[in-house]
Amino acid sequence: MTELPKAYDPAAVEPDLYEDWRTAGLFHADPDDDGDPYSIVIPPPNVTGSLHVGHALDNTIQDVLIRRARMVGNNAVWIPGMDHAGIATQMVVEKQLAAQGKTRHDLGRERFVERVWEWKEESGGAILRQLQTLGCSLDWEREAFTFDGPRNLAVTKVFVELYDQGLIYRGARLINWDPVLHTALSDIEVDHEEVDGELVHFRYPFADGDDSDGLVVATTRAETMLGDTAIAVHPDDERYRHLVGRTVRHPFLDRTFPVIADDYVDPEFGSGAVKITPAHDPNDYQIGLRHDLPMIDIMDDDAVITDVGGRFAGLGRYDARAAIKQALDEAGLLIRSEPHRHQVGHSSRSKAAVEPRLSDQWFVKVGPLAERAIAAVKDGDVRIVPQRNAKAFLDWLENLHDWCISRQLWWGHRIPAWHHQDTGEIRVSAEPIDEDGWVQDPDVLDTWFSSQLWPFVVFGWPEETADLKRWYPTSTLVTGYDINTFWVSRMLMIGLWFTDSVPFHVIYNHGLVRDEHGKKMSKSFGNVIDPLDLVDEYGADATRFALLRSAATGTDVPLAEEWVEGTKRFANKLWNTCRFALSNLEGTMPGDVPPRDDLALEDRWILSRLEAVRSEVDAGYDAYDWPVAARGLYHFVWDEFADWYVEAVKVRIYGDDREAAARRVLAIVLDDVLRLLHPMMPFVTEALWRALTGAAGGTDSLMVAAWPQGRADDRDVDAETDFAVLQDLVTQTNRFRSQNSIAPSKRFDLTVASDRRELIDAQQELVSSLARLSGVTCVRTIEERDGTSTIQLASGQAQVDLTGLIDVAAELERLRKELDSARADLAKVTGKLANTSFVERAPADVVERERHKQRDAKAAIAQLEERIAALEVMQGTGQS
RNA sequence: GGGGCGUUAGCUCAGUUGGUUAGAGCGCUUGCUCGACACGCAAGAGGUCGCAGGUUCGACUCCUGCACGCCCCACCA
Numbered sequence: 001m002t003e004l005p006k007a008y009d010p011a012a013v014e015p016d017l018y019e020d021w022r023t024a025g026l027f028h029a030d031p032d033d034d035g036d037p038y039s040i041v042i043p044p045p046n047v048t049g050s051l052h053v054g055h056a057l058d059n060t061i062q063d064v065l066i067r068r069a070r071m072v073g074n075n076a077v078w079i080p081g082m083d084h085a086g087i088a089t090q091m092v093v094e095k096q097l098a099a100q101g102k103t104r105h106d107l108g109r110e111r112f113v114e115r116v117w118e119w120k121e122e123s124g125g126a127i128l129r130q131l132q133t134l135g136c137s138l139d140w141e142r143e144a145f146t147f148d149g150p151r152n153l154a155v156t157k158v159f160v161e162l163y164d165q166g167l168i169y170r171g172a173r174l175i176n177w178d179p180v181l182h183t184a185l186s187d188i189e190v191d192h193e194e195v196d197g198e199l200v201h202f203r204y205p206f207a208d209g210d211d212s213d214g215l216v217v218a219t220t221r222a223e224t225m226l227g228d229t230a231i232a233v234h235p236d237d238e239r240y241r242h243l244v245g246r247t248v249r250h251p252f253l254d255r256t257f258p259v260i261a262d263d264y265v266d267p268e269f270g271s272g273a274v275k276i277t278p279a280h281d282p283n284d285y286q287i288g289l290r291h292d293l294p295m296i297d298i299m300d301d302d303a304v305i306t307d308v309g310g311r312f313a314g315l316g317r318y319d320a321r322a323a324i325k326q327a328l329d330e331a332g333l334l335i336r337s338e339p340h341r342h343q344v345g346h347s348s349r350s351k352a353a354v355e356p357r358l359s360d361q362w363f364v365k366v367g368p369l370a371e372r373a374i375a376a377v378k379d380g381d382v383r384i385v386p387q388r389n390a391k392a393f394l395d396w397l398e399n400l401h402d403w404c405i406s407r408q409l410w411w412g413h414r415i416p417a418w419h420h421q422d423t424g425e426i427r428v429s430a431e432p433i434d435e436d437g438w439v440q441d442p443d444v445l446d447t448w449f450s451s452q453l454w455p456f457v458v459f460g461w462p463e464e465t466a467d468l469k470r471w472y473p474t475s476t477l478v479t480g481y482d483i484n485t486f487w488v489s490r491m492l493m494i495g496l497w498f499t500d501s502v503p504f505h506v507i508y509n510h511g512l513v514r515d516e517h518g519k520k521m522s523k524s525f526g527n528v529i530d531p532l533d534l535v536d537e538y539g540a541d542a543t544r545f546a547l548l549r550s551a552a553t554g555t556d557v558p559l560a561e562e563w564v565e566g567t568k569r570f571a572n573k574l575w576n577t578c579r580f581a582l583s584n585l586e587g588t589m590p591g592d593v594p595p596r597d598d599l600a601l602e603d604r605w606i607l608s609r610l611e612a613v614r615s616e617v618d619a620g621y622d623a624y625d626w627p628v629a630a631r632g633l634y635h636f637v638w639d640e641f642a643d644w645y646v647e648a649v650k651v652r653i654y655g656d657d658r659e660a661a662a663r664r665v666l667a668i669v670l671d672d673v674l675r676l677l678h679p680m681m682p683f684v685t686e687a688l689w690r691a692l693t694g695a696a697g698g699t700d701s702l703m704v705a706a707w708p709q710g711r712a713d714d715r716d717v718d719a720e721t722d723f724a725v726l727q728d729l730v731t732q733t734n735r736f737r738s739q740n741s742i743a744p745s746k747r748f749d750l751t752v753a754s755d756r757r758e759l760i761d762a763q764q765e766l767v768s769s770l771a772r773l774s775g776v777t778c779v780r781t782i783e784e785r786d787g788t789s790t791i792q793l794a795s796g797q798a799q800v801d802l803t804g805l806i807d808v809a810a811e812l813e814r815l816r817k818e819l820d821s822a823r824a825d826l827a828k829v830t831g832k833l834a835n836t837s838f839v840e841r842a843p844a845d846v847v848e849r850e851r852h853k854q855r856d857a858k859a860a861i862a863q864l865e866e867r868i869a870a871l872e873v874m875q876g877t878g879q880s
Numbered sequence: 881g882g883g884g885c886g887u888u889a890g891c892u893c894a895g896u897u898g899g900u901u902a903g904a905g906c907g908c909u910u911g912c913u914c915g916a917c918a919c920g921c922a923a924g925a926g927g928u929c930g931c932a933g934g935u936u937c938g939a940c941u942c943c944u945g946c947a948c949g950c951c952c953c954a955c956c957a
Contacts, residue, residue, distance in 0.1 A: 007919065174955095192954075199957085219957060232957095266956060274957050282955035343954085356955085392884070392952065399954090481952085516892065518950075549905090550893075555885075556951085558892060562906055569919040580916030631894075631904075646916075654915080731923095737911095738923040744912055772914075860909090860925080 004582065004691060008575035010539025010568075014683045018132055024698040027137045029077035031470035038074035039471035040066055041455050042138065043479050043487070044146060046085035047124035048092050053513040053521065053559060054480060055127065056134060056531035057551060060544040061510060061626070062478045063136045067679040068621055069475075070137075071707040077471055079458045080128055080138035084120070084147035086412040086447035087181065087349050093119050093411075109410050116411045130532060135540045135682045137703070142467075144458040146450045147413065154457040155413045155450045156430050158498060163417075163428040167365045168405070170417070170426060174278075174285040175404050177357040179303035180350035183408040184361050186446060187401060188485055190345040190354050199340035200325055201271060203333045204231060204248040207256045215240070215248060215259060216335055218270030220342055221280075222328070223320035225250075226309040227298040228257065230276040232287055235261035237272055251331055252324075253310050262287050279358040295358050303355045317355070362406040362415060362443070369493035370397045376492060382502045385624055389481055389509050396485050397493075405446045412444030452490035455503035477504040480512050508624050510551055516560030534564050541681035542568040548626035548680055549634075570634055571684045574677075577642045578688045581666045584653050588663040589693065590671035593711065598661040601726075601763060602648040604719035609640050610669050611714040617676050618710075626680070633677050641669060644727065651769045667692065672708045725756045726763055726770070728794045733771040736791050739867070740806055741814070747774035748805055753782045754796030787874065808875045812868060819864040826861060 005012075021027060040062050045055060062078060069076040093116045094104055104112045131138065145151065162168040176185040197220045205214035215231055231248060233240035244261045264287055265274050278288025278295040288295055300306050303317045312320050328334040345354040374397050376382050377390060384390040406415060418433040418440050419426055427433060432440070453461075455477070459468035473495075479488060488507055495503030514520055515527040522528065534543040546564040551557045593599075593607065613636040620629030645666075652662045670692055678685040682703070689695065689702040733750060742748070750773050752760055760767065761778045768776055782790065782799045791798040802808075 004916095006917075008917095217957080221957085224957095264956085269956060276957090281957075283957070284955090286955080342956090345955095388884070395883075396953075485953090512951090518892085552893085560892070560906085563892080565919085566905060569917095572919045573917065576917035576920085578916080583916075627894080635904080642916085643921085650915090734922055735924090741911080744914070744922070 004575065004579045004688075006576075006579075008539075008568075008572045008684060010541065010571070010683065011536075013687045014133070014135070014540055017683050017686055018135060020697050021137065021701065021703055022140070024701065026699065026701060026703050027078075027139050028141050029075060029139055031075070031466040033075045035073050035075035037471050037475075038066070038069040038076040039079070039474040040077075040476055040478065041079045041458050041474055042081060043477075043483070044081045044083040044144075044451060044454060045127045046088050047082050047120050048085055048088050049127045051127050051130035051134070051531055053529055053531050053547070055131075056543065057510060057513050057547045057557060058478055058480065059131055059134060059136050060547055061508070061551070061624075063134075063544075063682075064548070064621075064626070064679040065476055065478070066137055067682060067703065068707065070704060071675065071678070073706070075470070077142070077467075078136075078138050079142050079144065080131075080140060081144035081454075081458060082125055082128065082146070083447065083451050084145065084412065086407060086409055086444060087183070088447075089116060089120070090409050090411040091181070091349065104410060112410050133532065133535055133540060134544065137682075142458070146447075146454065150460060151450060151453070151457050152413060154453055154461055155445065156416045157462055158453060158494070159416055159445070159449075160428055160430045161498075162364065167368065168362060168428075169365060170360065170362050172358055172360050173363065173402075173404070174282055174356050175359050175361050176345060176347075176354040177301075177303070177359065178347040178350050178352055179299075179301065179355055180352040181347065181409075182301050184359060184404050184406060185347060185349075185354065186404050186448075189348045191348050192343040193346055194341055195344045197340050197342055197344075198337045199270065200328075200337040201335040202328045203335060204228075204275070205251065205333070207247040207249040212332075214333075215243060215273050216271040217273050217275040219275055220340055221277075221321065222324045223305070223312075223317050224277040224280045224298070225275055225324060226253065226305065226312060226320070227277045227279050227296040228275045229278060229288065229293045229296060230257050230291065231259045232262045232265050232274045232276050233259065233272060234265040234267045235263065237265075237267045239267075240273060251333055252312070252327060253308075257293075260287075260291050262290065280356050282356055285356070285358070297358050299355060299357065361404050362417075362441075364403040364405055364449075366400045366403055366493070369497055370400050372496040373397055373489060373493040376496060376502050382492060382505060382507060384507045384509070386509065389484065389507075393484055393489065397489055403446075405449050406441075406443040407446055408442075409444050412447060413450055415441040415443050415445060417441040448486055448490055451487060452494045453498075455491055455495060456499055461499070472499070472503075473501045474504045476506040476508050478508045478510065481509040482512060484509065511556035513547070513557045513559050516558055516562075518556065518558050529559060529561065534561070538564045538568040539571065539683070541571050541684045545570070545630060545681050549630040551626050570638065571681065573638055573642060574673075574684060575688065577637065577646060578670060578692065580646055581670055582691055585663050585667055585692075588660070588667050590667040591664065593668060593714065594661045594664050598658055599665070600652065600658055600661070601719060601722055602645055602766070603661060603665045604714075604716045605723035606641065606645040606669055607665065607711075607714040608716040608719050609636065610672060611711055614672065614676060614708055614710050621679070630680060633673065633680075637673060637677075641673070644723075645669070647770055648766055651766055674702060675705060675708050678702050678705075722756070722759050725754075725759060725795050726767055729754075729760065729767055729798065730771040732791050732793055732798065733773070736789070736800065737772075740789070740802075741811060742805060744772060746805065747772055748800060749773065749775045749777060751777045751779055751782065751799040751801075752793075752796065753779050753798075754793060756795045802874065806871075808871055812871050812875065815864055815868050815871070819861065819868065822860045822864060 042062065043058065049055070066076050066078040096119070097103060097107070107115060128143070159168060176187065176190050178185050199218050199220055200222050201216055201218045203214040203216050217231060219225065228250065233244065235241070243259050246259050247256045248259065249256050264283060265272070276284045276287050276293065278284050278293050279297045287293070296308055298305055298309050299317065305312045305315050305317070305320050307313045309320070312323055315323055325334065325337065346352065347354055374394060377384065377394055384393060416430060417426055417428045418438040421437050421439060427438070455474050456468065456472050459465055459472050461468055477488065491503050495501065515529070519525065519527060531543055542564050546567040547557065547559065549567070550559065550563070613632050617629045617632045620626065620632060649662045649666060652659045671689070674685040674689045674692070686702045689705070690697060695701065729752070737744065750771070754760055757778045760776065764776045767773065782797050787801065787803045789800050789802055791800065
């Protein structure tokens with residue numbers, strides 16, 4: 001048996017164990033192995049990524065699920081991999097080029113993409129290596145990449161089939177344009193932020209009148225008036241009904257357009273008349289379609305006004321906004337402008353304000369896909385945990401717009417479509433078209449188009465591989481709720497469409513990791529915690545366990561460094577409990593529970609508690625309730641096993657009464673605890689388990705040991721009740737000792753009158769040891785005597801003879817001194833709080849602290865006075 | 881504008897189908913080199929469970945309203 005160091009040192013244990021597991025092949029799964037299939041695919045981190053606490057939580061949870069599944073006997077696999085992360089990655093490399101004063105256009109497309117690949121090879125995937133330090137038991141032989149060969153083939157196949165089915169189409173639609181990255185974006189890549197703007201009221205003159213007459217409109221985006229092609233009013237609006245059909249004249253451009261009526265217009269807002277810019281506003285676009293209005297794109301890719309803007313051509317959109325306002329004013333058309341807060345869409349990548357723009361793009365028609373996904377959720381084919389997230393998920397699926405999938409980028413899956421240069425004809429094909437006049441579409445696909453295929457392409461789809469048959473559909477998808485829309489819903493839709501199966505049976509949503517006060521972690525707040533720093537400082541087990549302890553299902557996870565520190569102490573506690581056991585086991589192995597007659601009360605008690613906790617912890621794991629599982633084990637190990645059982649068992653181990661049974665029970669409990677704890681704290685449990693069982697390592701590992709089955713017969717309510725009586729007796733005695741300043745080393749006799757007299761009588765030795773008594777005498781009734789003190793018990797009373805135990809005079813003197821100082825404290829604080837300028841001007845928390853001090857001092861005084869009175873009675877100086 | 885979540889000890893959170901003195905960790909106070917552990921042991925202080933009503937013999941727990949906070953979604957110029 002190995003000698004364990006006095007304190008647990010994670011750094012000395014973790015890296016070697018990971019390497020040992022890996023070389024023994026314990027992470028690798030074989031589809032031909034026995035056991036029910038259990039599979040998880042990692043949400044592929046971006047190649048640009050490095051491990052942050054969100055990843056740490058997400059992957060710890062997956063590792064917990066996989067490790068437990070293995071121990072339960074499933075044929076479990078966890079697939080690693082990465083996402084090529086189109087925009088994000090392209091931006092990183094473009095930034096590197098910018099540092100050299102270059103753009104991607106200087107390199108050209110081919111060279112640029114090569115450059116991204118080079119970068120991917122050298123620095124991509126750091127995050128997967130970081131996951132190893134966290135202990136993640138991923139099957140490294142199955143690593144996949146969304147942009148590698150097999151995945152490319154699958155993406156092309158999916159695109160072509162969807163196109164053939166009429167579910168992918170190309171067309172001019174209003175899309176979100178990112179004027180910085182020069183690409184279209186999907187709706188969910190746009191974040192709405194509140195912005196302070198201006199609502200500008202101005203007048204469009206009638207075509208047949210002068211500038212003093214006309215129709216007043218209001219807008220937050222004056223520059224878009226260059227693309228106006230109508231003015232809309234509500235059909236029932238009495239103020240304007242008679243104007244419908246009239247024509248207005250553009251003040252700066254040689255153009256006239258009509259006043260139209262449309263229900264969309266809210267008569268209450270602004271002037272009740274809306275300028276319509278179909279090419280630059282989603283609502284106006286719809287109105288434009290309904291009324292067959294011309295759609296005039298007034299901006300170029302940089303959101304700069306083009307020649308259609310007449311004298312405003314060449315101005316950026318914000319400069320144009322100011323210039324037009326001024327021009328309106330000069331023309332006498334500006335009525336007024338007022339401050340106006342409103343929501344403006346921003347690119348989630350470049351943060352630039354998105355420009356709604358009419359553009360030729362590729363779209364996925366999502367209706368038919370969404371229908372099946374909705375049905376799968378409603379029918380329970382896929383279960384969302386927590387259930388309440390299902391509503392938002394369904395709402396989103398039920399209100400989908402078609403998905404713009406083309407991106408004007410270079411890094412990503414090239415769209416398998418070819419355009420004829422002369423005819424403009426389009427052909428979509430899995431094979432390159434190598435004929436004269438045909439050129440491939442320059443655009444690439446939205447990065448989520450490929451990642452939506454992840455759960456089946458990692459197993460080799462469209463090939464009918466053994467892996468695919470064995471592990472698809474996957475068991476559980478673990479993600480934060482923040483990407484349910486981006487990713488999860490799309491996997492569900494496309495999975496159902498192409499594999500006729502849900503891609504996962506359960507969607508488990510954890511919360512987002514926040515700082516200790518529940519605030520979002522962000523670099524600008526300076527509250528970011530790096531999980532790798534935590535691992536360095538406290539170990540991977542502590543980091544994992546701390547995250548799990550606060551990861552209540554679906555709610556955000558507050559993380560403070562102190563908690564991780566506290567968890568490290570728990571690991572150390574476990575370590576030392578094992579150290580005690582190991583140094584006393586004398587070769588005893590875990591095995592069958594000894595015959596009942598050989599067991600002492602504390603044995604039956606701890607076995608009963610173990611069984612209770614095992615079942616609670618198991619239920620916690622089953623319900624994805626990590627805090628319950630973690631707390632259950634923490635409490636059991638520390639407060640029951642270490643604090644009570646280990647102390648109790650010393651009587652027999654250091655003596656010679658049924659010590660064999662004691663050793664056996666010690667080994668059994670530890671063995672089960674280590675197994676139950678292993679998915680959450682894999683390293684320390686493995687190290688200790690090897691020491692306990694003598695396991696050689698390699699394939700002889702806790703990682704693949706059997707999950708505890710439980711022994712229902714071990715539940716022993718009588719033992720628990722009886723032991724609680726002893727615990728109460730010991731606790732009350734300790735309390736008495738502490739309150740009377742009796743040194744812990746001072747032993748004394750206890751006389752007990754209890755309705756559990758026989759029990760206490762039989763357990764005298766145990767009680768004496770735990771409460772550090774010289775003896776326990778059980779009597780029928782306590783007789784009040786001078787010089788004794790009584791302790792109240794849940795089951796009766798105990799009596800202590802104070803003669804010689806306490807130096808009454810000295811104790812009185814000590815207490816009186818304490819009382820004096822407590823009174824002085826109180827006076828000081830009370831004086832401070834009586835000072836009105838302090839109470840009014842000092843910060844609230846400082847005042848609150850003073851109030852606390854005041855309350856504390858008062859409580860202390862009351863208690864001291866009581867004890868002094870009691871001692872005075874004993875001394876004969878008080879009044880009884 | 882729609883929807884969701886939360887409000888319990890100084891801080892972060894538990895609290896099972898409503899049932900005697902509402903729990904944990906951290907922090908705080910006091911004492912302790914007891915043959916696993918000072919990353920420890922023992923004891924202690926600290927809460928009118930956001931506010932106002934209601935149901936009930938009884939509510940932190942159920943209902944209604946309000947307040948505050950957080951989050952998601954959303955095409956009102």
